[in-house]
Amino acid sequence: MSWKLTLPCTRAEAEAIDFEGTELLSLDPSPVLLTSETIPDDPAAWQLEAYFETKPGKAETAAIRTLVPSAGKARPKVEQLPDEDWVTLSQSGIEPVHAGRFYVHTSGNRGHVPAGVKTLQIEAGRAFGTGTHETTSGCLLTLDAMRARGEVVRNLIDVGTGTGLLAFAAMHLWPTAYATASDIDPVAVEVTAENAAINGVEIGGGPGQLALAAAPGLEHELLIGRAPYDLIIANVLAGPLIDLAPSLSAALAEGGTLIVAGLLNAQAERVANAYRRHGLRLAGRTPMGDWPTLRLRKRARYGWGRTTRPGPDGSGLAPGFGSW
Known part of the structure; x- marks a missing residue:
């Protein structure tokens, strides 16, 4: 018992x-x-x-x-x-999610898999991001729409990765890209590595591989060294998103895309304004109930002051880097 x-x-x-x-x-x-x-x-x-x-x-x-x-003093229910096998039973109550070309399920509930989808197995438990919440589903739909428009991504990062789900999805869409996933919680990084093995994602630093780091925001030499990114995904909360606006904006390549989620409709304008101050514009919005996903683009700059910084392939454009 x-x-x-x-x-x-x-x-x-x-x-x-x-x-x-x-x-x-x-x-x-x-x-x-x-x-x-x-x-x-x-x-x-x-x-x-x-x-x-x-x-x-x-x-x-x-x-x-x-x-x-x-x-507080709430009476616990015992x-x-x-x-x-109550762990399997608890996960069997989590329904699979079909978002765009992705189908996300747990080991206890695979359900009926639609034809032509990419399946991702993500367990519920030690980290967040099983695909069942509107924030994660909204990010999956936004990524899917980007690929459908023919957008090219060569270097991406999933900040606050949780279970690694969004990083895996982006890697499926752009399989030759350099990919990075980070989280402030080391346990989430461990969970991401475990889920990578389950889903056939190779850990490493080369194209088509996933590099991992535990860090608050971008405060890690690996994350700074791999910038600039032409795709940044950050599914966290409105407060941290606003705090991260200077560093995420600086790490984004000119013309690059930033996908943010974890915010309520009432918080969307305040989050978007935080990034407008750093040269980003709101390019799209995926409504998912009370939890929208915002897609922002970094405006291009030209002139003698444009600076360069090496990226994973040895070259890259990265104006406006701060002290992060």
């Missing part, structure tokens, strides 16, 4: 959880944690589920409670589960 403890939380808390953090070190064995929405498109209505081999006591409950401060 196993036990499940459930507490309410916010999306921000769910994304900030360190699934291998010090709060859980005192628990042996450590519980398995899963987070999910309880009300679609409501960032205040999420929940944290902790699975234990034995009934959780006061110490276990207190440790889990520290992960979600908004739960229930005994039948002797089943």
